[in-house]
Amino acid sequence: MKNAAEILKPNHTGEFKKNFTGNIPILGIRIISYTVVLLLASVLMYIFANGIKVINWEFLLSAPRNNMTEGGIGPAVFGTLAVIFLMIVITVPLGIFAAVYINEYIKDRWLARIITISINTLAGVPSIVIGLFGLGFFVLFVGKNLDEVFNTGMLLGKPAMLWASATLGVLVLPLIIVTTVEALKSVPDIQRYAAISLGSTRWEMIKTIVLPQARSGILTGIILSISRAAGETAPLLFLGCAFFLPDLPVTYLDLGLFAIPMINPAEQFMYLSYHIFVLTTQSTNPTLTKPLQYGTATVLVFLTLLLNMTAIIYRIKFRKNLEGLRGY
Amino acid sequence: MKDTKIEIKNLSVFFNYVQALNKINLEIQSNKVTSIIGPSGCGKTSLLRTINRMNELIKGFLHKGEVLIDGINIYDKNIDLVKLRKLVGMVFQNSNLFPKSIYENIVFAPTLQGINEKGILDEIVERVCTQAAIWKEIKDKLNSNALNLSAGQQQRLCIARTLAAEPSILLMDEPASALDPISTAKIEELILELKNEYTILLVTHNMQQAARVSDYTAFLYMGQLIEFGRTPKMFTNPINKQTEDYITGRFG
């Protein structure tokens, strides 16, 4: 019988050979990973180094001036935030309910499978096609018909922020559904049994036990979908994304004594990613706008980075919660 | 005098077409403790779960036969499952507390039942925790996370949480498996005390425990009910050879 010392003692000659050949693939993977990180870092650094010079409050808040060669990106920042805000309001409830339905209610395996396949297919549709769908469906069909029914002239039957948000919503819906389904799946079944056995209805169980436990996972999906939407340009081209707008798409809700400013979803808007495109290719003098291009890109990249970072932190927190739940 | 609370008639249970219970016939007496014993995998948990219809949450579950509570077939189409589960409480084999505070765990069922007054809820919490022999340990940390308790404490808290729903039938799936002798004794005391108001089914792997607390004992083996009868008789003079072997530990 061997004792522990004998087993644990390193066998120098053999071990060396194994370590050496065993390490080659690992080494390759390591080099590739470092290269990727380095590439990302250099791109970010380059944009940042060039962009940081123009970034200040004035740049972030003021409108472009002098044929877009001067001024800031205020309307584009505002437009991006407004579109994404509307998108969240439209899509998140829809996505969460869809995911709850798929994971908690469907008993028929085939139905669930068909729905999942459809969602994955939707996720794979190029964004420009989704944009065209948005134009055809939301603007020309829904908007026009609503105008006719309510007799509002051309209020809704034209490209506008509302339809841009809805279309971006269609674009990110699969992402939200899939991440939410994953988050729901990670809630252990015995938690559901506990709630049901204590006399809750299925919906009470979902509301009080399942959704709260899946919250961080769902939030991760929402944040990722925001950063996805913030980076999109193509689908917005047909949906009211403007080259330049002198006024913010804001309307005032008149309450007699005072008026509350509100996003006007029937207006056109400016968008950060499209603004970069405009500055680089559509401007009268692309060289003059170069600092502005870098500035805008920096803002967009760091917005996305920040969102992704938040998502990662949430995911870590989510995992911790689950570990507590499962006892390991 | 016999007073039948639950009547199980010809009950067979299948999971994905694999039979877990085979033609069980059993009469559970009101205000008595009935223990269910048998080797691992023989279908004890499955049998308990047919009584509050929790099996239906499992994919591939199928059943034949009837379960009557007070003469009413609970597998009838128009049975309200929420009411059924209020009537039949269950303590699970593995503790499944919610990742919420101790207090929130206990008031979960009362709140569902529409009790919102802080005073009444506080009273319920103290009462059920005392009954479940855990009040002293948790009374100063009711707002801390229930999952930070020890395994044995969690098990007792699960019992308290079920009691708070005020069922009249109590299904207990190895409620003392993670407990030290002192807490076990307390839980057994609790079971004996609860007997006055509840009808209790107790799954246990501990023969002494079954002998100590139960009035009737059912021995299950491979999905079959081998023997059922009064506990003293079962433990001193079983009819079936298999029962005798299992009880005396000569099984296998």
Ligand SMILES: Nc1ncnc2c1ncn2[C@@H]1O[C@H](COP(=O)(O)OP(=O)(O)OP(=O)(O)O)[C@@H](O)[C@H]1O
């Ligand atoms: N959720 C399930 N899905 C499929 N089969 C199941 C499920 N639960 C139980 N079974 C099967 O039913 C049979 C009885 O299981 P059950 O859990 O009732 O045993 P048990 O007597 O409670 O065992 P233990 O003492 O180990 O808890 C087993 O063969 C098991 O594989």
Ligand SMILES: [Mg+2]
């Ligand atoms: Mg079991």
